Amino acid sequence: MPILVMKFGGTSVATLDKIKRAAKRVGREVANGYDVIVVVSAMSGETNKLVGYVNETSPMYDAREYDAVVSSGENVTAGLMALTLQEMDVPARSWQGWQVPLKTNSSHGAARIEEIPTDNILAKFGEGMKVAVVAGFQGISPEGRITTLGRGGSDTTAVAFAAAFDADRCDIYTDVDGVYTTDPRIESKASKLEKIAFEEMLELASLGAKVLQTRSVELAMRYGVRLRVLSSFEEYDPNAGTLICAEEDIVENKPVSGIAASREEAKMTLLSVADRPGIAASIFGPLAEAGVNVDMIIQNISEEGRTDMTFSCPVDQVNRAKAALGAARDRGEFNFGELVSDTEVAKISLVGIGMRSQSGVAAKMFKVLSDEGINIKVIATSEIKISVLVDRKYTELAVQALHDAFELDKS
């Protein structure tokens, strides 16, 4: 039998009624001829409650005990899902992480999956079981302790099972019905993408489209797992949602697949820095140590041995960045004339694998923004992405103009 992995997030299993709705979708895929592995999250709110207990008990908690406590929510859902399927006469049973066993390393709270033996579950499929319900987000360490994979880890669990069992597809059921060309709250003409390449999804995920955990997309790309994101609250439709797949599975690439906007950005410039080898390391080393997530980095043309260094970071890290740079200067690690920060910027990014083969995307982007009177403050590009920083007040205008210009409402 072909195997399908179906993952249901916390909002999709928030109540017994929602578990029943999810189970009906599973039953339909069983009727379609699949052996199904269902990965479930905790009922929504449960994990937060448990995390709250741990934080209140012990602010500097032992991560092994944290994992033992917070993993319990998924166990409850897994058992209830198995019971619901049994009530529908679908042969099912639950597995907790240690029972599979889903083997991880010992990095409690953010463990990495090392191995998923398939014999145990395949044997049950061989005996006529149709659905294996697996508690997401959890595994077992070499020491026999319970581990968790970090928040959102159930997506990663699902993809890892799909890879280990060579599943036809991994369906991620969530509270949105797919991946959109841009945030529909910013551009009402945003349209749902039928397909998107792994690389594009990774750029969009890290840019703030919170549909899928980045790690799960990376894993899917590495193992060639076809991922589908779809809503658990819509009527059944075999072609629903967005398929995240390899580039070669997408027949025609438009130059731009999606536009991401991030408002919580700040731009910082160090004026008059000595232009010498190692200067970048001496600036960004202390920032990294201080936990500042530096994103774009621009170094201007040098004049008379001095240069300006500009970077962007999340706006709530500006004070931390200032303190780190000031301390480094006080220690004599480097010198600068002035530190200028602009905390009123937004980052607008175009993403598309089509950019690789089609030129002129950047030029068109700059012209569209210019026509709207929007000044570009910083530009950064990668093979499949162009990002610019603009004044935050232009966020909606920039996204809407670019969405129109690249005809994304017709996807």
Place this chain on the structure above:
Amino acid sequence: MPILVMKFGGTSVATLDKIKRAAKRVGREVANGYDVIVVVSAMSGETNKLVGYVNETSPMYDAREYDAVVSSGENVTAGLMALTLQEMDVPARSWQGWQVPLKTNSSHGAARIEEIPTDNILAKFGEGMKVAVVAGFQGISPEGRITTLGRGGSDTTAVAFAAAFDADRCDIYTDVDGVYTTDPRIESKASKLEKIAFEEMLELASLGAKVLQTRSVELAMRYGVRLRVLSSFEEYDPNAGTLICAEEDIVENKPVSGIAASREEAKMTLLSVADRPGIAASIFGPLAEAGVNVDMIIQNISEEGRTDMTFSCPVDQVNRAKAALGAARDRGEFNFGELVSDTEVAKISLVGIGMRSQSGVAAKMFKVLSDEGINIKVIATSEIKISVLVDRKYTELAVQALHDAFELDKS
């Protein structure tokens, strides 16, 4: 290091504050020089919530999934208790049932403990850990599935650990401060017993004193585990509570240790039954099959080959008993003249191992009741117990008069 087992029930770990209070008691015993095994229940209300989920999902549930779901509450408390102890600088870690592993048979929902290997936990004690926190109520079956021991199973878990680790004592912390000579709601002069023998506790437990699960007392008796019942809500006192121990540890036995009263009793009499071999089996067989818990059985003197057969059972099983006996008569299994039931009776029992060596207890009991004008309807005795059925309206009067006569307020 000597080992102490401490068990905290649901009300003793109902909130993070209560867990902290319980942890302080554990810390004090560590300071007293013990290596401690703490057995915890789920936070009060949690298990009922989970049982509710299962019942709503699947009325005829798969007991294996039931166990996987309802065992999760204890895992949460175990982790939180370990974290709380760590915060107090007491080296501690949690164990779930499968991690110990607490091996049981496969009777899901009511599993029996088969083995508790000690090497794992003893090794950690050897490395300097002071407290092993164990999730109560749960174990692992030979098939690797999670099992539960039945409601109240955490008492049994605690006693089983005390037996396996040859603990000095097993302290059961609960919401009452010990075992009383009788129910203080019936007799305000009821006094707390300092010590009580296992056999007496078993009689009192099965008579309705809901302090300890009967199974845990049986287990303690079999393995000679000294049990102490005490309140988790009182100030620390090394002599608090009631010690349940072997008969030989009790220096002076009073003839009567306690009085139990059960109001929910009914008396049923089959008039004019044929007095022939096998008649008792043909009457009580159908009652057992119908799930009627027959308690006392009295057969009157036979006259002309006919006899009357009287028995008592819980008052809410009277209709079931009538139906079962009527059906058996209809099937021709036996005949009787009339079935008379009295649903307004109570059972009053005197319990005491001293009865074995001191005569006259029964005679004194009958005289006390007679002096109060209370008619005795049925009498049943065992080696350490005398039970009588009386009209329910005399329950308080009977208990108070007997409590006075046997001077139980001076224990």
